[in-house]
Amino acid sequence: MAERRTALTAPAAEPDFLLFNDLACETVGGRVIFATDEWFAPAANLLKRAPPQFIADEFTEFGKWMDGWETRRKRTPGHDWCIIQLGVAGRIHGVDVDTSFFTGNHPPFVSVQAGHLEEPPTFNLEGDRTGVAASHAELVAVAKLHSEAWPELVGVSELKPGYLDCCHNYFKVNFKQRVTHLRLNMYPDGGISRMRVYGVGQTDWTSVSLHQDVDLVALTNGGVCLGYSNAHFGHPRNMIGLGRAANMADGWETARRLDRPKKLKVDGQGVLQVPGCEWAVFGLGHCGVISSIEVDTNHFRGNFPDSCRVEACALTPEDEGRSVRTKWNSGKWEVLLPSQKLRPHHRHVYDTAALTLTHPITHVRLVIAPDGGVSRLRLWGRAVNHETLASTR
Numbered sequence: 433m434a435e436r437r438t439a440l441t442a443p444a445a446e447p448d449f450l451l452f453n454d455l456a457c458e459t460v461g462g463r464v465i466f467a468t469d470e471w472f473a474p475a476a477n478l479l480k481r482a483p484p485q486f487i488a489d490e491f492t493e494f495g496k497w498m499d500g501w502e503t504r505r506k507r508t509p510g511h512d513w514c515i516i517q518l519g520v521a522g523r524i525h526g527v528d529v530d531t532s533f534f535t536g537n538h539p540p541f542v543s544v545q546a547g548h549l550e551e552p553p554t555f556n557l558e559g560d561r562t563g564v565a566a567s568h569a570e571l572v573a574v575a576k577l578h579s580e581a582w583p584e585l586v587g588v589s590e591l592k593p594g595y596l597d598c599c600h601n602y603f604k605v606n607f608k609q610r611v612t613h614l615r616l617n618m619y620p621d622g623g624i625s626r627m628r629v630y631g632v633g634q635t636d637w638t639s640v641s642l643h644q645d646v647d648l649v650a651l652t653n654g655g656v657c658l659g660y661s662n663a664h665f666g667h668p669r670n671m672i673g674l675g676r677a678a679n680m681a682d683g684w685e686t687a688r689r690l691d692r693p694k695k696l697k698v699d700g701q702g703v704l705q706v707p708g709c710e711w712a713v714f715g716l717g718h719c720g721v722i723s724s725i726e727v728d729t730n731h732f733r734g735n736f737p738d739s740c741r742v743e744a745c746a747l748t749p750e751d752e753g754r755s756v757r758t759k760w761n762s763g764k765w766e767v768l769l770p771s772q773k774l775r776p777h778h779r780h781v782y783d784t785a786a787l788t789l790t791h792p793i794t795h796v797r798l799v800i801a802p803d804g805g806v807s808r809l810r811l812w813g814r815a816v817n818h819e820t821l822a823s824t825r
């Protein structure tokens with residue numbers, strides 16, 4: 433079975449790769465396995481999901497407390513670097529080296545290299561690493577990776593300091609291989625608050641049985657958000673993350689619709705009839721037939737959507753590219769799960785009896801009415817090979 437192909441939109445104000453999943457985030461299992469120096473602040477901070485903070489009067493015994501990775505001012509030759517193990521291995525489309533609050537101490541240059549390690553090395557970097565420099569034993573162990581020779585994803589590039597509204601340093605990446613590890617180099621030293629690695633997970637589908645139900649939209653299986661109407665409080669890609677959501681910020685949450693009608697209408701099933709809705713489109717990691725759907729409103733108690741429905745279609749990669757470019761304004765959507773009334777803070781599971789399509793699909797659109805938050809979307813089903821998909825189109 434071949435993996436899915438992903439199309440990108442034309443360049444816009446923000447880079448198109450920001451739609452994709454952060455494959456290095458701590459919430460998907462990303463870890464820093466080595467850092468040359470963590471004097472002022474540990475490299476593990478690079479992978480935190482929460483946006484960086486600044487607390488003006490917070491100091492440690494090593495200096496100013498900073499919410500990022502910050503090394504000492506180097507007085508010897510060389511530069512600082514760290515190795516990041518991705519939580520989900522996959523294809524990388526872009527990175528954001530965020531320097532928030534590092535002004536006067538951001539590194540002037542960075543570069544990023546990519547590695548593919550079948551057997552990830554184990555280092556014992558647990559606990560608070562503030563004030564730590566790599567030990568001799570760590571340096572010897574990491575030297576075996578020969579990471580200095582890994583291919584470059586981002587060549588040596590200038591970094592902007594982290595003033596408000598200008599702290600993102602986006603680098604588009606054109607690298608087709610599956611990546612498991614990154615080496616982030618800063619020249620020569622300084623502080624970086626977050627490292628976001630945007631890409632699409634790659635599963636070895638040859639090891640997945642055609643008779644086994646898998647969550648075909650999970651980010652670990654190559655699912656990816658490809659468009660949405662609104663992501664004011666939380667991005668829809670959060671819905672395909674691991675496990676149940678930690679809090680509201682770990683789900684999709686839209687702004688309140690300001691066009692809500694003054695008089696609310698309800699249909700025969702008690703579903704609110706509103707003109708407005710919000711939507712998010714996902715590409716599945718592999719085409720397949722869906723047998724059950726989970727819509728989890730965990731944590732959304734006063735702001736869960738009134739109802740939801742799921743639509744689906746089977747697209748070629750060319751169709752997908754066109755749809756991304758036209759922002760999903762046209763499409764051949766069919767209803768997979770008809771409109772369902774939702775409850776607050778609740779895991780809703782819809783099995784085959786509730787679903788209205790039995791043929792393979794490649795994309796889904798979750799439509800919520802009128803607005804609100806959903807923490808997880810799971811699409812359980814069986815992968816089908818592309819020949820079967822082609823014969824049903």
Ligand SMILES: NC(=O)NC(NC(N)=O)C(=O)[O-]
Binds near residue numbers: 496536537
């Ligand atoms: N005021 C500072 O932030 N100074 C130093 N950094 C920390 N974290 O104390 C430095 O050398 O950049």
